[in-house]
Amino acid sequence: MANGSPKHHHQLEAKRKRLTWIVGVSGLCVLFYVLGAWQHSSPLSNLTQSITKADCDVSNHAAVSYNPPSSSSSLALDFDSHHQSQINNTASVNEIPPCDMSFSEYTPCQDTQRGRKFDRSMLKYRERHCPAKDELLLCLIPAPPKYKTPFKWPQSRDYAWYDNIPHKELSIEKAVQNWIQVEGDRFRFPGGGTMFPRGADAYIDDINELIPLTDGSIRTAIDTGCGVASLGAYLLKRDIISMSFAPRDTHEAQVWFALERGVPAMIGIMASQRLPYPARAFDMAHCSRCLIPWHKNDGMYLIEVDRVLRPGGYWILSGPPIHWKKHWKGWERTQEDLKQEQDAIEAVAKRLCWKKVVEKNDLSVWQKPPYHIDCIASRKTYKTPHICKSDNPDAGWYSLNMHILIRRISYTNLIC
Known part of the structure; x- marks a missing residue:
């Protein structure tokens, strides 16, 4: 009776089903193995069939052979070049000779001798003027006679070899302002400046108290009239990269010192041509006694x-006329003259719809608006500068002159 119980019957049925599944799966595995072995045993016939189905000419494949790789030997790889160009080693190479050593400081498009031929109004003669075709030098500009490899960053921020920039004029003329000092065979850059005698580091800390320099909103800056670019050098430690520029003048190309320090810089001046940068390229602009007449030429x-x-970027101004009530005697200017200049700058900033953020001690900060909705409405009060839609604001090469107009900020091209 026990063997005929329903429980025993269900156990037998379950075993039978499991056995059936095992046999079925094993049979499928054997079948797939046989099919796979059969396919690999006749590759040429399969290749011919596939070519025939594709209406191809199998005669071109008559030489096709199949050599299955041996599992015991590695496949030989061909790394030889199969495409070679013919080089004519017999042709002579035109070597460009070096220029005379008197040209070691020659900058083709910033030649002071050529600049004297141009208009002196608005300092146009100090702008970029490249040589004509018949004036081109067909020689290589030599390095100074004892030039050596510059110091590596970050040491280069503070030192440069004297032989690489053999000029002591700045160390004498700017000795009180702590721009640069001569120490044996090298220059040392203490980080001082005309408006930051305590050093660029402390000066940047003062700016950081007025606007945020460490939250990532300011990443790029342009420093006008940069001196030896100490501001740009010390902004790098705050993850802000700056482009510094200054004209080539009696200081023997201040930019040369900046480049030897490893700081981005270029020879340039604000005269009549646009700066060679597209619109909205910088988060911050800075001028520390850069001697640019901001209030003139209709701003x-x-x-x-x-x-x-x-949009939303900052302009920082220190030096004349900021804090003129304290410094007017040292600047050797009258109080009336300095007040008029600051009032004129304030008026231009208002016409541009800039907001004055703060003026504290020797620093004054303005901010560009994030959009021009309110600025458009203000044109009823301020007739100039006009707000332009069609002007190409990104065109910024040297042949383009500045224009007295505002490039409109729209919602479609707003960059924050």
């Missing part, structure tokens, strides 16, 4: 700063 230079500043 054209501030308008150019407005072009390269991003």
Whole structure:
């Protein structure tokens, strides 16, 4: 009776089903193995069939052979070049000779001798003027006679070899301002400046108290009239990269010192041509006694700063006329003259719809608006500069002159 119980019957049925599944799966495995072995045993016939189905000419494949790789030997790889160009070793190579050593400081498009031929109004003669075709030098500009490899960063921020920039004029003329010092065979850059005698580091800390320099909102800066670019050198430690520029003048190309220090810099001046940068390229613009007449020419230079500043970007001014009530005697200017200049700068900033953020001690900060909705409405009060839609604000090469107009910020091209 026990063997005929329903429980025993269900156990037998379950075993039978499991056995059936095992046999079925094993049979499928054997079948697939046989099929796979059969396919690999006749590759040429399969290749011929596939070519025939594709209406191809199998005669071109008559030489096809199949050699299955041996598992015991590695496949030989061909690394030889099969495409070679013919080089004519018999042809002579035109070697460009070096220029005379008197040209070691020659900058083709910033030649002071050539610049004297141009208009002196608005300092146009100091702008970029490249040589004509018949004036081109067909020789290589030599390095100074004892030039050596510059110091590596970050040591280069503080030191440069004297032989690489053999000029002591700045160390004498700017000795009180602590721009640069001569120490044996090298220059040392203490980080001082005309408006930051305590050093660029402390000066940047003062700016950081007025606007945020460490939250990532300011990443790029342009420093006008940069001296030896100490501001740009010390901004790097705050993850802000700056482009510094200054004209080539009696200081023997201050930019040369900046480049030897490893700081991005270029010879340039704000005269009549646009800066060679697209619109909204910088988060911050800076001028520390850069001697640019911001209030003149209908505010054209501030308008150019407005072009390269991003919406919401900052313009920082220190030096004349800021804090003129304290410094007017040292600047050897009258109080009336300095007050008029600051009032004129304030007026241009208002016409540009800039907001004055703060003025504290020797620093004054303005901010470009994030959009121009309110600025468009203000044109009823301020007739100039006009707000332009069609002007190409990104065109910034040397042949383009500055214009007295505001490049409109729209919602479609807003960059924050």
